[in-house]
Amino acid sequence: MQEIKFHGRGGQGVVTASQMLGLAYFKGGMYPQCYSLFGGERRGAPVVSFLRVDQKKILLKCEIKNPNQLIIFDASLVDPDEIRKQVVPGTKILINTSKMSDVIERLRDFTVGIIDASCIAENLRLGHVINTTILGAYCRLFESLSVNKVIEAVMEMVPAKKSENAKAVIEGNNRVTLIKGRR
Amino acid sequence: MSLPDWLNPEKIIPISRGSTTVFKTGTWSGNRPEHREKTSPCRAACPAGNNIPDALFAASQGNFDDALSAFLEESPLPGVCGSVCYHPCETYCNRDKWDGSVHIRTLERAAADYGNAIPIPLANSGERYPVAVVGSGPAGLSAAYHLARMGHPVSVIEARDEAGGLLRFAIPLYRLPQGVFQKDLKRILSLGISINTGEKVGTKKLEEIRAKSSAVFIASGAQRSIKAEIPGLDLEGVLPGLDFLQKVRRSVLTELPGKVVVIGGGNVAVDAARSARRLGADKVEVVCLEQRGDMPAHEREWSDALEEGILFHYGWGPKRFLGKRSRASRVEFAGCTSVFDSKGRFSPSYEEDESLMLDADWVILAIGQVPDISPYRASPLAERGFVQTDPITLATTWEGVFSGGDFVTGPRSVVEAIAAGKRAALSIHCYTLGKPFSEAEERTLLGDGPGFSIHSFFHPREGWDPKSVVRFEDIESLCLDQEARRSLGRLSPVERTTGFHEVDIPLDLREAVQQAGRCFFCGTCTGCDRCFLYCPEVSLLPPDENCSFYRADDAFCKGCAVCAAVCPRGVMTMGEVK
Amino acid sequence: MKKFITGNHAVAEAVRLCRTQIVAAYPITPQTPIYEKLSDWEAAGELGGIMMRTESEHSAMAACLSASLAGVRAFTATSSQGLALMHEMLHFASGCRAPVVMACVNRTLAAPWAFWSDQTDSLSQRDTGWIQIYCEDNQEVFDSVIQAFRIAEGVLLPCMVVLEANYISHFMEPIEVPEQEQTDRFLPPVKIPERFDVDNPSFVAPVVSQVQFEAFRHLSYEAMSNALDVIEEVDRDFGDHFGRNYGLVEAVGLDGAELALVTTATITSTARVALAGLREKGHRVGLVKIRVFRPFPTRILREILEPVPRVAVLERNLSLGREGIFCSELKAALVNSEKPHHVQGYLAGMGGTNVDPDLIERVVIDALSRERVSDEPIWMMEKK
Incomplete structure (x- = not known):
């Protein structure tokens, strides 16, 4: 079972990202289970979203405490100590940042996918909504889901700018940088 | 298939198909609502006792014939009053406490303009006395x-x-x-x-x-214009106020070149000054004994005059008129320190050292009429x-x-x-x-008087208590809309002073209906049916061929007072079982 | 067809498939998405019935009750404070024998103010005369709403389907949503007494005497007692139509068990995982899920727990001054058993805190090793 945790801020499309990824897995015949925790539903506030994926029905009705996949929408939310407390051996981290060297330094233990999703989304006129770019990068890093399934889910769920979002998935998938960690 | 009792629709909940009319609940209560029409505060304030609520209700329905007919109940001059009255009715209008009083005066004029009616005869004894x-x-x-x-x-x-x-x-x-x-x-x-x-x-x-x-x-x-003993009174160009106004109305005076000084602080003085302005005077000045706040002229007339470019000098009394070749040319005034003596009698005192000298080709003396x-x-x-x-x-x-x-x-x-x-x-x-007249007056006195209703002396209105005046608190404000009093159309000061056109522009028909609709119709039943509709016992009967007003069904009325509470105009009133 | 949706969305899907004629409701977190989804469909002309946006939950229930008395299929949804405000009308609905169906999303009752799961709101309505069904996942919520209409209309009592805040209301999971025709075959068009007939006017629920009141209460009691059979029958028939059924209670692995862990709602689902692990490790522990709380399935609980000496009740609610409410109810149900049981209450997940397999394992180990049963509930507190 994959346990995926999303960290981000209100307005970046974190909740929708987890739901779209869940839908993509669902379309791929898997059993996903997705939920989110909100501090306050407003832009800029930290948001955490969760997704479990398994081949059979998931019975757990509790929180994900030790994710084996971590997706970070905002590098300012990265606290290596906090991450070390949560993750299990082999956890991979996908992170949105424009300062690659900084992240590599701080997360040198982990296998990390680095994507400048904010830049890609901005160029596609998607503003702060970087979720579709992130999902494209996700497919490359975790290799458990095809880009086409993600695009299918994106087309079904995004309310506007469908073609821009589809492009964002592909861009994200192409432009993610993978760095193998020591752990 | 027979249902068990616990599923039988007829058994599982109580349902009453009998009628509660067997319970004569009305016999249990000592309270009864009464349809008691009252006097609106506007009517009580009107010296003529005009039947304003009936008139405005008809107007609000677009029926200006009936509106005029209602005004004609008490007054022969609705067109005149609708134009010139100082409208104490509007001052006391209950709507003034809500969002501005109703334009009653202007609506009286609209009734006169748009309505046609023959005054209702007052039933008489058949005896005719010349x-x-x-x-x-x-x-x-x-x-x-x-x-x-x-x-x-x-x-x-x-x-x-x-x-x-x-x-x-x-x-x-x-x-x-x-x-x-x-x-x-x-x-x-x-x-x-x-x-x-x-x-x-x-x-x-x-x-x-x-x-x-x-x-x-x-x-x-x-x-008779009061003529003060002032030196120079017989100079040419010195005119008493009423004579001046009459000359204008008779078109004897059609222009007034030069400078005009009007003496006096009352309405005749202001009328004279504004007329002089319209006759083309170069400069019109009003000089009065009183200070600004004490002038007897109506506020509105004074402010209109100001707008029309008339100058006012307060606190001056005429000392003498000076002339050139028997024609007035200047007026000298002395400072007036007080108008009345300690007992409140008219007795101006002057500060002789202070003086004001005004040039005047015309002096209009409007210091009072007797x-x-x-x-x-x-x-x-x-x-x-x-x-x-x-x-x-x-x-x-x-x-x-x-x-x-x-x-x-x-x-x-x-x-x-x-x-x-x-x-x-x-x-x-x-x-x-x-x-005895006092008995007749007593029967029809509106509020505390002195206004009374001559119409209702001859045509008594059933269920009306003329002495009882509706207060704002008696109005059921939950049913009221906010529709603030609008200021009405008037000519601009420039348009006014080019001639004697009417300053207040009369309401057009549509506007008149709309403005009449703002009336609360205080104390007058308009047949809105709220009392009937809200009565929880369906025991408040609306008017029918036998009875012209709403009344309680004694068999069922519990005296709960809902009808009185919901009456928008203070008509339904709680009383006791008779 | 399978859909990947939240529990709230599942409720809305069921309400629409049941051809509900009127939905009268007022928004409240975490129920609001039900209201919003139904409103969206109404706006798009896809609801079938009508939405009535009332000014309060009290009015919502008054509207549902009245509609139901008019012979109409009525639904509402609420939570927490909204349910508390509705309380008076809940009695009215059951007393009028109006088969209204409600989805209640369990949420903490203030104070303090919070939004997360806690069963005390619905359990506080225990004595209102409503049937109550507690669900453990999205599919069961969906299925139970459909069952609820048939149950309620079958016994002429209102029925509450209870789902937990967050763990169901906002959890997205795949569920099976049947076709309209399939649902129609299971749930026939509404046919309940129509109380408002202009040609035969009547006053519904007038004042009654003491003796009459007692008689009506007795009939309601009989209806609620008979509801146990009706719920089972509807559930069996549901299984025939859709291949899923749930029972009044569910027992897992009780054969030879030394301990039965009794749970409700989502804790049950997680406990299935925890107990499977414990049994693999050799612990003789079985699971009992109480699904229907009113009417309380006393007889069946006594039968299945008869051979099990120890019982632990783990729950997310509290009657202050006593213990968890299911624990009290279960103790009362077992009191006339042949052999006495040791029943230990545990409180966890209060205010929506996390109940994971680790916590459940700790409860089971404690219950198995405990020498003396405490009359007080044991708090399994989250740290912080």
Whole structure:
């Protein structure tokens, strides 16, 4: 079972990202289970979203405490100590940042996918909504889901700018940088 | 298949198909609502006692004939009052406490403009007594009108060549267009009143008239301009205020070149100043004894005058008129320190050191008007140097002679003159029948008086308590909309001063209906059915062929007072079982 | 067809498939998405019935009750404070024998103010005369709403389907949503007494005497007692139509068990995982899920727990001054058993805190090793 945790801020499309990824897995015949925790539903506030994926029905009705996949929408939310407390051996981290060297330094233990999703989304006129770019990068890093399934889910769920979002998935998938960690 | 009891629809919940009409709940209560119409505060405040709620309700329904008819119940001059009245009704309007009073005066004018109605006759005893009326100003016309409605033959004697008194010869056209007054006058005369114009009345003539009539009403007004003992009074160009206004109305004066100084702080002074402005005077200045706040002129007239470029000097009294070759050229004023003495009597005191000198080609002296009782010098009327009347019956000390209006009180308003005429009419009616007037008045007094309803004396209104006045607290405000009082159309100061066009633009028909709809119709049932609809016992019966008002069904009314609480206009009132 | 949706969305799907004629409701977190989804469909002309946006939950229930008395299929949804405000009308609905169906999303009752799962709101309505069904996942919520209409209309009592805040309301999971025709075959068009007949006017629920009141209460009691059979029958028939059924209670692995862990709602689902692990490690522990709380399935609980000496009740609610409410109810149900049981209450997940397999394992180990049963509930507190 994959346990995926999303960290981000209100307005970046974190909740929708987890739901779209869940839908993509669902379309791929898997059993996903997705939920989110909100501090306050407003832009800029930290948001955490969760997704479990398994081949059979998931019975757990509790929180994900030790994710084996971590997706970070905002590098300012990265606290290596906090991450070390949560993750299990082999956890991979996908992170949105424009300062690659900084992240590599701080997360040198982990296998990390680095994507400048904010830049890609901005160029596609998607503003702060970087979720579709992130999902494209996700497919490359975790290799458990095809880009086409993600695009299918994106087309079904995004309310506007469908073609821009589809492009964002592909861009994200192409432009993610993978760095193998020591752990 | 038979259902078990616990599933049987007829058994699982209580359902009553009987009727609760077997419970005569009405017999358990000592309280009962009563349909008790009351007097609206506007009507109570109107000296003429105008039936404003009925008139405005008809207007709100677009029925201006009935609106006019309602106004005609109490007053012969709706067009005049609708144009010039100082409208105490609007001051007391309950809507003033909500979002601004209703435009009552302007709506009275709209009723006169758009409605056609014949005054409702006042039922009479069948006995007809000839009555003579001296003077055809508002008081005289009002008395003649109501007496004629009662069926009495009325003859009016008018000293001038035309009827109307100050309505015809004093009030400027920009306040009262001639057509409006003429329409009112024509309606009054249509009642069969004869007017003998150009006939002056003195003691001897009065005796003659008295002999031929059952009663006489003298309403000669207050037409003598006060002439102060001021040096230079006979200079050419010095005019008494009323004479000036009359000359303007008769088109004797059609232009007034040069500088004009008007002396006086009352409405005649302001009328004179504004008329002078319209006659093309270069400069018009008003000089009065009073300070700004104490001027007797109405606020609105004063501010209109200011807008029209008239200058005011407060706290000055005329000292002398100076002339060149027998024509006035300047006026000198002394500073006035107080207008009244310690006992409140008119007795100005001056600071002689202070003086004001104004250039004047024309001086209009409008420092007051008084009744002229000189024609009656040798009669009981003039015994005391003024006409003394009983304030209730308006009877003078001379048997069979009644008097009222400005002739008794000195200058007052048009509506007060109309009120005096109405009072005289009912008083004379009672006198001719040998019945006490005080009882008649008592029955129809509006609120605390002095206004009363002459119409309801002859046509009693069932279920109406005229003495009870609706307060704002009696209005059910939950059903009220907010629709603030709008300011109405007026000519701009420039448009006004190019001629004698009416300053206030009358309402158009659609606007009149809309403005009338703002009326709460305080105390008057409009048949809105709220009491009927809200009665939880369905025991409040609406009017039908047997009964003209809402009433409780005694068998079922619990006396809960919901009907009284929801009545928007304070009509439904809780009382006790009779 | 399978859909990947939240529990709230599942409720809305069921309400639409049941051809509900009127939905009268007022928004409240975490129920609001039900209201919003139904409103969206109404706006798009896809609801079938009508939405009535009332000014309060009290009015919402008054509207549902009245509609139901008019013979109409009525639904509402609420939570927490909204349910508390509705309380008076809940009695009215059951007393009028109106088969209204409600989805209640369990949420903490203030104070303090919070939004997360806690069963005390619905359990506080225990004595209102409503049937109550507690669900453990999205599919069961969806299925139970459909069953609820048939149950309620079958016994003429209102029925509450209870789902937890967050763990169901906002959890997205795949569920099976049947076709309209399939649902129609299971749930026939509404046919309940129509109380408002203009040709035969009547006053519904007038004042009654003491004796009459007692008689009506007795009939309601009989209806609620008979509801146990009706719920089972409807559930069996549901299984025939859709291949899923749930029972009044569910027992897992009780054969030879030394301990029965009794749970409700989502804790049950997680406990299935925890107990499977414990049994693999050799612990003789079985699971009992109480699904229907009113009417309380006393007889069946006594039967299945008869051979099990120890019982632990783990729950997310509290009656202050006593213990968890299911624990009290279960103790009362077992009191006339042949052999006495040791029943230990545990409180966890209060205010929506996390109940994971670790916590459940600790409860089981404690219950198995405990020498003396405490009359007080044991708090399994989250740290912080």
